[in-house]
Amino acid sequence: MTPPIDIPVGITTHSRLSEIDFNNLEFGKHTADHMLLAEYENGAWGQPRIVPFGEISLSPTSLVLHYAQTVFEGMKAFKMQDGNVSIFRVDKHYNRFLKSLERMCMPAIPENIFKEGLKKLVSIDKAWIPDTEGGALYLRPFMIATEQRLGVKVSDKYLFMIVSSPVGPYYAKPLNMKIETEYVRAAEGGTGYAKCGGNYGASFLPTQMARQQGFDQVLWTDAKEHKYLDEAGTMNVMFVMDGVLATPPLSTSILDGVTRDSILALAPEMGMKAEQRRITVEELETALSEGRVSEAFGAGTAAVVAPIQSISVNGKSYQLPSWNDDNFMIKVKNKLSDIRHGLVADTKIWNTVI
Ligand SMILES: Cc1ncc(COP(=O)(O)O)c(C=O)c1O
The missing domain is CATH 3.20.10.10 (D-amino Acid Aminotransferase, subunit A, domain 2)
Structure with missing residues (x-):
């Protein structure tokens, strides 16, 4: 286990929470108020931080846009009966993320950025976890190659992010x-x-x-x-x-x-x-x-x-x-x-x- 990490937080001044109809959620349509970012450069991860959800800027020559060095996870946080919040099987998702990164020749994300980042982001946006039966906050950690280059190569720079989305009960049609x-x-x-x-x-x-x-x-x-x-x-x-x-x-x-x-x-x-x-x-x-x-x-x-x-x-x-x-x-x-x-x-x- 990597040591505890400090993750600075910038809280939004314009929460979108009141605009959401929690009884009619389309999978992945809405995103919660905050997101986590961390950049990788010169062989090391920089300071992870949580900021208001918003657009990011990318150069048109970012390698991910051309050669698809991009990996993601999909997991869920739930409101528990006793009022606590739980994230399901973080370790298993983290290990799978590492395997995916390795296959795509991308650097490992340290355990503390991934796990503590998830926990902190979910605790900040816990009001976004639907109370409805079967509702959850879908969590999407992902990483993309950001080096600016048109030549086919393994990127030297990466961006790791976590965004989240409230989802309703999934009435799966047979x-x-x-x-x-x-x-x-x-x-x-x-x-x-x-x-x-x-x-x-x-x-x-x-x-x-x-x-x-x-x-x-x-x-x-x-x-x-x-x-x-x-x-x-x-x-x-x-x-x-x-x-x-x-x-x-x-x-x-x-x-x-x-x-x-x-x-x-x-x-x-x-x-x-x-x-x-x-x-x-x-x-x-x-x-x-x-x-x-x-x-x-x-x-x-x-x-x-x-x-x-x-x-x-x-x-x-x-x-x-x-x-x-x-x-x-x-x-x-x-x-x-x-x-x-x-x-x-x-x-x-x-x-x-x-
Ligand atoms: C190709 C594929 N297979 C299987 C699964 C099911 O995996 P999990 O149960 O971890 O969501 C997913 C969903 O993530 C998937 O995209």
Whole structure:
């Protein structure tokens, strides 16, 4: 653990809080009053500071704008039942951020800037955490390459920032998924396991094409053979097949999702056997056609659990059974919510209480 750090704060004189309708929040549309910044130059991080949220200026030749050295995290802070505020799984998000940075050849952010910066920012903007059921303050730490240069090179200068956005309950519409067997999101050895901007830009076209065909999202398959399932666009994918929870194993082509990890950790104590194993498209199709898949869902910070109602395999659509509160995916979603809000004991020490 790096030593405690002093983070100066400039408080806004024009809070936008009263302009926000907390009962109608569009994901990521509004930002809270403050943000954190820290610059990296000459091999060292400068003084982090919190300032009123606002625009930043960038040179048109900032390397990030051309060669996409940019990495981010997505996490949430919650209002707990006892009035405290908690941030969920800060350590896991921090470690994933470090892995993403390493893959993109970017400098590590010191633990004290990341963690204490998050805590201080959330405590300053805690009035922005919605009181509504299912509401949270979405936290977005990110880093960009700021050196001014048109030549292709690793940047010498970076900007680290944390911004936040109040989000409401995510009423996930049941998803109609298409198994993608033409386009590729990420290949083994590539950047799929890193939360870097390029992964998302590259996924837009196939996702948009799937939407035009009436699907909500694509289920990515491996780049070599399109034989094994990887993950969805912004979620890991999980199935209850023959009564067992199954999800693809971590690899260099999928993101090590914090929600995935949390669900896998909770499953055994909820009486659900869990397996991380390769799942072929063929195996899934056979199991779907034989009615052996009782649940399919996406797992990610935004929705926590997003139930899947149909999966299209090579143009043939398979319907999943309807679900209720007794289904594992709903029970585990509720359990995670109870842990985050302090309604049940946080036995795994996942909450950072501020
Ligand atoms: C590509 C991808 N996979 C999986 C996830 C789920 O990860 P997490 O549960 O950490 O939000 C996300 C969301 O961040 C994602 O963007």
